Amino acid sequence: MSQTMTVTLDLRGLSCPLPIAKTAQAIRSMNAGEVIEALATDPGSVPDFAAWCETTGNELVEHSAVDGVYRFVIRKV
Numbered sequence: 001m002s003q004t005m006t007v008t009l010d011l012r013g014l015s016c017p018l019p020i021a022k023t024a025q026a027i028r029s030m031n032a033g034e035v036i037e038a039l040a041t042d043p044g045s046v047p048d049f050a051a052w053c054e055t056t057g058n059e060l061v062e063h064s065a066v067d068g069v070y071r072f073v074i075r076k077v
Helices: 018-028 045-056
Strands: 007-011 035-040 059-066 069-075
Touching: 007 018, 018 035, 018 045, 018 069, 035 045, 045 059, 045 069
Parallel strands: 007 035
Antiparallel strands: 035 069, 059 069
């Protein structure tokens, strides 16, 4: 699925809770419907982002992993 990203966050090398905290901070300044891409290397970010999206109501559009980099695409609702 191809999305136009409003913001891309490079969170590689950061450990929990920083990937979620920095994503939450960035998404606050976005408008509903805009899409953010987050790139992380912390394996714990996979369940963290899923839980965070469920808790906040934001939509986890897609996620993938390539060579130890986890990519999350989230739409602000």
